[in-house]
Amino acid sequence: MRAQLMMRFAIWMGVAAVAPAAALAQDNAAQCTVTEIRASNEKGGVDPKLERMKPKLSKPPFASYDTFKLLGEQAVDAQRGKASSVKLVNGSLTLLFKDKLVASGGKTRLRFGIDVDDKQGARTISTEAKFDSGDPFFIAGQPYDGGTYVLVLTCNAP
Amino acid sequence: MEHKLDDETLMRWLDGDLPRDEAREAERMVAASPELRMKADSLAQLREVMTAHYGAAADEADAKLEGLWGKIEAEVRSAPARAPSPPRRTWLEGVREWLETYRSHLITGGLAAAAGALLTLAVSGSREKVVYVREAPPVRTAVATAAEVESLEVMDGSAAVLQIPGDRDDEAATTVIWITPNSPDEGPI
Numbered sequence: 001m002r003a004q005l006m007m008r009f010a011i012w013m014g015v016a017a018v019a020p021a022a023a024l025a026q027d028n029a030a031q032c033t034v035t036e037i038r039a040s041n042e043k044g045g046v047d048p049k050l051e052r053m054k055p056k057l058s059k060p061p062f063a064s065y066d067t068f069k070l071l072g073e074q075a076v077d078a079q080r081g082k083a084s085s086v087k088l089v090n091g092s093l094t095l096l097f098k099d100k101l102v103a104s105g106g107k108t109r110l111r112f113g114i115d116v117d118d119k120q121g122a123r124t125i126s127t128e129a130k131f132d133s134g135d136p137f138f139i140a141g142q143p144y145d146g147g148t149y150v151l152v153l154t155c156n157a158p
Numbered sequence: 159m160e161h162k163l164d165d166e167t168l169m170r171w172l173d174g175d176l177p178r179d180e181a182r183e184a185e186r187m188v189a190a191s192p193e194l195r196m197k198a199d200s201l202a203q204l205r206e207v208m209t210a211h212y213g214a215a216a217d218e219a220d221a222k223l224e225g226l227w228g229k230i231e232a233e234v235r236s237a238p239a240r241a242p243s244p245p246r247r248t249w250l251e252g253v254r255e256w257l258e259t260y261r262s263h264l265i266t267g268g269l270a271a272a273a274g275a276l277l278t279l280a281v282s283g284s285r286e287k288v289v290y291v292r293e294a295p296p297v298r299t300a301v302a303t304a305a306e307v308e309s310l311e312v313m314d315g316s317a318a319v320l321q322i323p324g325d326r327d328d329e330a331a332t333t334v335i336w337i338t339p340n341s342p343d344e345g346p347i
Contacts, residue, residue, distance in 0.1 A: 056332050059322045103303060111308075125312050127335065131305035135330055141317075141337035 028080040030097050030110055030133075030157040036071035036089055039140070040147030043067065053152065056136065065148065078112075078155065090144060091118045093151070100157055101130070108133040108157050116151070133157050163187045163194055165201075172202055305333035315339040 037050065039057075044067035046054050057068050071089050078084050078097040086093045096113035103109045109132050116125045116139065124142075131137045133156050140150040163171075163184055170176050171184040188194045247255070257264070307319050315337055322332040 055325050056322050061320055061334060061336055062322075107303075109303070123313055124315075125310075125317070125335075125337065127310045128308045129305050129333070130308060131333065132303060132330060135305065136332055137305050138322075138332065138334035139337065140334060142339055 027100070027158070028097075030078045030080075030100070030155045032076040032078050032084075032095060032153060032155040034074045034076060034086050034088075034093060035152040035154070036073070037150040037152065038069045038071050038144055038147045039065040039150050040067045040069075041065055042147075044069065049073075053136070056138075061140075062150070067147070068150075069147075088116075088151070090149065091116060091124070092121075093117075093153075095153075097155075098128070103132070110155050110157055112153070112155065114139070114153065131155070163191075165197075168194070168198055169201055172198060172205060304331040307333065307335065310335065312337060314341065 035050075035053075037047075037053075037057075039062060041064075046057060046068045047070040049070045050057065050068055053068075056062065057065075062068075074086055076084050076086055076095060078095050080097045080100070082097070084095045084097075086095070094113075094115040094117070096115075097110065098113055099111035101109040101111065109130055111128065111130045113128050114126070114137075115123060117123050125139065127139075129137060134154065137153045138150060139153070140148060142149045167176065167180070167184060168188075171181055171188070174181070176184060188198050304321055310317055310319070317338065318336045320334040320336055322334060324331055
């Protein structure tokens with residue numbers, strides 16, 4: 001009986017010790033989705049997998065294209081202060097979750113460092129941006145496979 | 159001879175209530191006993207006196223009752239004929255009549271109720287009543303804010319930061335970094 005009580009106490013103590021750490025870890029993490037799209041004018045319409053982005057893709061500067069094809073989509077767990085690299089169809093992306101802010105409206109706002117390298121590993125673009133959790137952030141314009149390359153970064157954090 | 163005729167039996171014999179056999183026996187005993195005969199005579203006399211007295215009282219009562227009945231009949235005859243039933247009223251007329259009849263009662267009751275209410279208000283008003291109203295928490299409206307590009311460096315090209323307006327009022331504009339490379343060669347953006 002006493003042994004059971006001791007074991008139960010130990011479990012509760014363990015939970016009490018781990019829970020704050022887990023909460024802290026969650027507070028320092030963001031779940032990002034990297035979406036690669038090829039835009040062109042081939043009268044192909046919008047890839048059904050990109051249906052959720054259709055409203056954005058139908059407006060300038062994307063309104064000049066009629067075809068959007070999904071090249072790939074990857075999920076990235078970004079940890080604050082730690083760089084996360086993602087392989088792209090024509091290079092690589094490095095994300096650095098720098099900060100999490102709470103906007104006056106109560107929406108979580110994230111600050112990210114975004115670096116894009118070519119296939120040879122040469123840096124082509126480096127930017128630092130703040131955006132709301134869940135809002136897509138676009139980087140586009142580079143020619144790709146007869147069309148235009150579009151990179152969409154969407155990050156969520158509690 | 160032994161005289162065993164008690165007073166009750168003697169009185170019943172005098173009244174003629176005894177059965178024939180017992181009456182004959184009682185008669186024989188009374189005849190044989192001077193004492194019983196004397197008692198029987200006394201009882202008979204008393205009976206006659208009582209009968210006479212009650213008869214006179216009854217006659218007198220009869221006369222009085224007769225007079226009373228005559229008086230009652232005379233009063234009944236002299237009473238006026240039954241009043242005709244009033245015309246049938248509607249319920250509204252009844253209510254109005256009731257109000258008119260009890261108007262003073264109603265006014266008195268109303269004044270008493272008003273006085274009571276005023277007294278209650280005066281008593282309860284003497285104590286300061288504090289009503290706590292919970293202030294509604296401020297509504298936190300999520301303010302949609304477009305992404306901000308804090309720094310941007312493009313190697314071998316130029317860039318422009320564009321905004322795609324949101325579809326709804328509460329939807330932030332979407333930020334697009336549009337790269338224009340110096341060379342048309344394909345590359346990662």
